[in-house]
Amino acid sequence: LTLPPKPIAAVLTLALLTSLHLPAQQPTPRTVILLDPAHGGPETGANLDGHLLEKDLTLAFAARLRALLTTSGISVIATRDADPTVPFTPDQRAEIANHAHPPPCRILHATPTGNGIHLVTSNLTPADDPEAPHTAIPWDTAQSASLPQSLSLANELGVALLHAKLPVILTRAAIRPLDNLTCPAVAIEIAPLSLSNSDPTPVSDSAYQQRIGQAIAEAVLSWRTHNPPPPGAAR
Amino acid sequence: MIPRYQRILFWSLLGGILLMAAFLLHGCEQAHKRLTALDDATPIAAPTSASTEDVTLYLANDADASITPTPEQIALPQEPTLRARTLLEHLLSNYALPSSSHPLQSGPAVDDVFLLEPPKSIPSTKGSRASRREPGDSAQHTGKMAVINLRGSFIDHHPSGIQVEALTLQSIIGTLHAAFPQLDEVRFLVDGQPHDTLAGHADLLHTYPAIDTTTHPSPPEVTDAIQP
Numbered sequence: 001l002t003l004p005p006k007p008i009a010a011v012l013t014l015a016l017l018t019s020l021h022l023p024a025q026q027p028t029p030r031t032v033i034l035l036d037p038a039h040g041g042p043e044t045g046a047n048l049d050g051h052l053l054e055k056d057l058t059l060a061f062a063a064r065l066r067a068l069l070t071t072s073g074i075s076v077i078a079t080r081d082a083d084p085t086v087p088f089t090p091d092q093r094a095e096i097a098n099h100a101h102p103p104p105c106r107i108l109h110a111t112p113t114g115n116g117i118h119l120v121t122s123n124l125t126p127a128d129d130p131e132a133p134h135t136a137i138p139w140d141t142a143q144s145a146s147l148p149q150s151l152s153l154a155n156e157l158g159v160a161l162l163h164a165k166l167p168v169i170l171t172r173a174a175i176r177p178l179d180n181l182t183c184p185a186v187a188i189e190i191a192p193l194s195l196s197n198s199d200p201t202p203v204s205d206s207a208y209q210q211r212i213g214q215a216i217a218e219a220v221l222s223w224r225t226h227n228p229p230p231p232g233a234a235r
Numbered sequence: 236m237i238p239r240y241q242r243i244l245f246w247s248l249l250g251g252i253l254l255m256a257a258f259l260l261h262g263c264e265q266a267h268k269r270l271t272a273l274d275d276a277t278p279i280a281a282p283t284s285a286s287t288e289d290v291t292l293y294l295a296n297d298a299d300a301s302i303t304p305t306p307e308q309i310a311l312p313q314e315p316t317l318r319a320r321t322l323l324e325h326l327l328s329n330y331a332l333p334s335s336s337h338p339l340q341s342g343p344a345v346d347d348v349f350l351l352e353p354p355k356s357i358p359s360t361k362g363s364r365a366s367r368r369e370p371g372d373s374a375q376h377t378g379k380m381a382v383i384n385l386r387g388s389f390i391d392h393h394p395s396g397i398q399v400e401a402l403t404l405q406s407i408i409g410t411l412h413a414a415f416p417q418l419d420e421v422r423f424l425v426d427g428q429p430h431d432t433l434a435g436h437a438d439l440l441h442t443y444p445a446i447d448t449t450t451h452p453s454p455p456e457v458t459d460a461i462q463p
Binding site (some may be wrong): 043154155156169171174176 | 432
């Protein structure tokens with residue numbers, strides 16, 4: 001079972017060339033995104049469609065979105081993958097996000113009122129100089145430094161959803177843990193889809209959710225192109 | 236062979252039955268309309284000898300997430316805290332109308348409104364969310380603070396959602412700001428206690444600036460950077 005000397009030499013040469021070539025390749029930076037399916041446990045959120053609870057819908061939509069984002073080469077961190085008995089508090093969710101330091105954060109909500117998708121950013125006042133070195137970041141207003149990026153991210157998400165022919169409303173509100181996040185963050189609230197001359201599409205409709213998920217995945221890829229992760233950021 | 240008088244009697248009875256059926260159906264429709272009208276929870280204005288005055292209600296619309304100032308004429312008491320409470324009750328009762336663009340359940344919503352003078356100096360509030368301030372706020376506030384004590388029943392029946400809750404708060408703040416320009420900040424309590432959210436989303440521990448909350452959200456803008 002001995003091989004002739006020429007093939008062995010060829011294989012060794014190929015292996016050597018491969019080993020020399022691999023370190024020269026730069027690994028493709030992977031965008032990390034944090035998904036926070038809101039509510040959970042005894043905190044059920046809104047009652048949708050009679051029997052469907054907001055906590056269940058946000059969890060199901062997060063799973064759908066995770067699959068779409070992972071397929072697009074985006075790593076996903078989630079604050080919950082199941083319905084816990086004792087859910088994380090908003091402050092704990094913010095802690096998870098701030099420690100993971102993902103470039104964008106998405107908080108997922110659903111509501112039986114309104115129409116289309118509501119993209120909500122914090123209503124804090126933007127920090128005067130976000131680049132200024134801080135000795136400490138106030139917890140309650142942590143989002144203020146990232147607010148310009150959050151508004152830009154919400155706009156980019158809105159454009160992607162409009163391209164998918166979904167009605168979008170950009171709005172601002174004081175909600176937790178949005179105000180406590182240091183990453184560019186947007187809360188995505190899914191409302192029933194009411195188009196003229198047709199019955200409203202409920203938020204539980206899987207085709208509707210899929211359209212939203214695909215538009216969000218496209219927007220994240222676009223965001224990654226326009227806002228490349230800084231050196232040393234989470235990959 | 237059926238006698239003629241029996242045929243006449245038969246057709247007369249049949250005609251009578253049809254007439255009675257039509258009368259009953261008409262009566263049912265009228266009763267249904269009367270019962271439907273009872274669902275209209277429009278508050279009946281109490282008779283008052285006070286003269287009405289112009290106020291501006293900041294009305295919310297769920298469809299486009301807008302807040303629109305709308306002038307109205309109502310009678311209000313002169314005492315400031317009672318005046319604020321009556322104004323807010325009137326505002327929120329508008330949302331109980333069947334034609335409301337921001338439907339809320341009818342019933343009393345505001346227990347009290349307190350108008351507080353600003354403290355001489357603001358003590359350290361480290362670790363407290365209740366007195367949270369935004370960057371750029373000065374340590375000294377010259378205006379008053381309004382503390383709105385909402386009823387638990389109002390919170391329990393409020394629709395849940397970020398936008399719908401934020402619109403309710405903006406509507407309250409805008410209306411109060413228009414009627415009391417000297418107000419600087421607004422805080423909320425529920426049954427006399429601090430409460431985390433309105434219905435699971437909007438932060439009620441936040442101290443809101445008393446500002447004009449007129450809002451008409453604009454659609455997303457396609458900039459050069461995000462051209463497809």
